[in-house]
Amino acid sequence: MDLAQASALVHAHRTPSRPSAIEAIYATAHWLLSRERTEDAAKVFRVMLRVAPHDERGWLGLGECHERIDQPRIAAELYGAGSVIAGGSRPLSVRCLVARARALAKVVPGAEIEGILDAAESAAAAQDDEDLLALVVDERRRLL
């Protein structure tokens, strides 16, 4: 029995739907990251980005992988792209913007970071999300 046959047998009662498959991919990547298997986690996050580019978790996770191997600038670019692409129906992804500010805080002075946090705060306010607003306020206090 090869893997395809085994997979079909395991999931014979219920072929995983697209949403459940995405959740499984994310859970797998998250688990790999929690085990410090950064390279493996990055591969899975890339698969997730191909399948669900609008899901901010993929951008956040892949960026995190790059940060863990001391590549904050690359991570910042991924977060920047994610902030726009993963915004979906919203104008910007607040979490991606916050992550970008965090990554850039390691390599550049505060002026650019303040601008990013301003954008994040505006986006959070526009979404009327108190949790996101609190996240930005806390991050501003911590980084600036």
Added chain:
Amino acid sequence: MTAPATILPAAGAALAPAGPADPPTSGGGTSLLPDPAAGALVGADPLSMLYLFESKDQQLGVTEGTSQITALQTERHQALQKEQQAIQKAMQAEHDHSFWDDLGSVCSEVAKVAVVVASVAVAVGTLGAATPVAALAIAGAVLSTASFVDGECHVLRSLGVDDTTAGWVDTGMAIGGSLLSMGAGFAGGGQAASSAIGRAASVVAGAGGIGSAAATIGKGEAVAREDQAAADQVASQAQSDQAARRMQFVVDETQSSDEQARRMLGTIANTKTIQDQTAVSTAAAVRG
């Protein structure tokens, strides 16, 4: 700056029943990665689930995802091009502003034409560059300026160019400007735009040749301005290059995943095979 807290949330219990639940973070602060959905992998084998998804949903899911991100990349690319054009136009406007403000005599008008003609030559010369849309926008802007200058001041006529030739140059530059702007509007698009641009470039090249006499006459006053324009161009190009590199990284990260996904399928299959072989071996050992 205060000490950062962990950046990642606890992993889902379904996936990580043992081991570190909170991955250490490199960035600090509260976690930005949410927990996986509860039960995302309950009763499931993540390896087989991944494989099944990758193999069964290849056409629907992955292809759709790839096309989505390709479309998004195109949007981002176009947005980047517009941003580059805006930067170029802003820098050109800044240059023109200081330049025009300094003009006050017929002799300076000669210098004005000289710079414009030189700019046209540069702009047309960049049409074959790697960033054709930005180059087209620059060329279009410059040619529009040249046409405006000639129509307003008739400086070519004052330089001894006969009316017929001056009118032809004026018309040629106007056509060149409008066609090139249209080409930029098409964002590097169709064959028709390309051929129109080719014709426009030919017309403008002729205008540049006729105007070279003006460039020679006015070069004393124009050299400093041309140096400034060159410096601006270098700075602008550096900005464009940086932006292009940034976008290229993101594109590489996502596009290269085609190959990585294929490798991943192989890795999943190999891992599963090893697991199966281990299980068989264990069963055999138990049976004796």
